[in-house]
Amino acid sequence: MQTHEMPRIGLVGSQGAYGRWLRCFFEDRMGLRVVGHDPHGDTALTERALIESVDVLIFCAPIHQTPSVIRHYVEQAAGAERGQLWLDITSIKAGPVAAMLTSQAEVVGLHPMSAAPKSATLRGRAMVVCEARLDRWRAWLERFLAATEADCVRANADQHDRVMALVQGMVHATHMAQGAVLRELAPTVGDLDGIRPFSSVGYELDVAVTRRILASNPVIYQDIQFENPYVAPMLERLAAHIDGLRDLVRQGDDVARERMRETLLTQSRSYVGEQAVAEGSYAFERLGYLLADLREPRYISVFLPLDRPGSLRALLSVFEQRGVNLDSIHSSRSAEGELLFRIGVSRECDAMALRDAIDAIAWQGIGRVVEAAGMATPS
Template identity: 25%
Template structure:
């Protein structure tokens, strides 16, 4: 089976290429940067081209791994060249608009929205999660086959609608990234960050790890997510209001109300998460894992 990865010279595209090669698939990738394509061709021994149509015409499966802002233009370009027997899957982090674009421009072949919930730093797909977003019976049948394929390799696959995915990701990705970026901006406004890290406890170390891991990512991708995820601005306004509420309690030194609000949150977490009581121990296990030295070779 030959798989074409449109946008295969990007970080996630290269990850997918390596994974598929291990699976024994033949891979052709496309990209706009000829230097990156030549490097990928040299390192991985694959076919690489700047011509999306050439790749589409010579593949059974097409994976689209391009920035959300370029997505519809790419789909519009390749749409006339797809065939009924082909499978076309997008792996963008947003689903409603890409899936709608595929339905609009791709008239031959079966399309499916997919979102790998991990980045190119993952070693493989074992214990990783994917969301699949079929919109009709044909796509659902394909999604079930993809789900089985992923699960036999140790991954988790969840099916939901494109809109449900995007509303969920607005919190799971959008809000968590926003908190990390604003926290990084705040931490870096102090001139003693290194000193703080030396004397810090587990909570601070995890916060710094979170902020650093987000800031190392692609700024264009994160800006695109922040501006394209639906209802995210509304969620972030709610977050800002809650920050103001808690900051007011600190400023007014209202210890009883602060403690009471924390107790209310604890009760709510206990109801929604049966394992909530182990969170403190889990935090120490996580930091121990992060601080574990790499194995000697």
């Protein structure tokens, strides 16, 4: 076996989204050798051979399959896993961690709080770390977590699942229900395109979350609802409050209005606290400004191939030299993972100067204009 400095990594579920991301992460960022097994196209190694050839084994299987997959690997290992580190990457922790603890490996459950990113690290994202049995692998695990650049939070498996009933289960449930209501009622008011001109910031944010859920693998959201034992009690509370609101609205008098304010607004505001309420309100306003920028029809998106100090300054100087005023600038990633700068352009700027700036970005080798909306197509 390898030392704890340069362990060999095994991925169970190597063809899934996180399996593919982890392979790139370990190989490119940590310089480690990675092998995998997956029924969908990665079967060069048998399960037993995979166990025998690695030092760290990571389970990236679908949520509802993960505990049974782990138990199967424990049977296949039959003690060969002694001295290894076993990890899992799932949204539910109690079942997978308990299954891994039936092995003789050291055990840690992980839950990155996002889908597999298009970026090289988990910077800006939380990751829950559930240490269950950890000794000799502690130093390497800390190096791995540091390399991910995730904001790590420690919890036991049961605490994690209780929290996820609120952070994931409740959020997903409300947005899936919103999607169903829109499907049923939007046709009576002109469908989604008819609603869009009337959008508020709150509606835009909710619709973005709903569409994100609908765009993703439905099995993930199914499993988060069905595999976490703490979700059903949460849904009962959520349904009770919705039913109560419905009954108060039907009642419709001043008593009902006062009761709604007290139970759903005043008491919750007191629980959250004035400072947190103020901070949340300000964050909402900032998101509103961001949405307004993103809805501006005149903008260009630019990819900067050279990620080094001065690249952005060179890009902005192109506009400055031609007197083109910029309304906003935001960075994001394309569907392919490229870092793009979305630059909102003043509607009053000179069209010829703007076209000249777009051309200069290319011929000066500063970057590549990916999109130019509300203006002439770049030459």
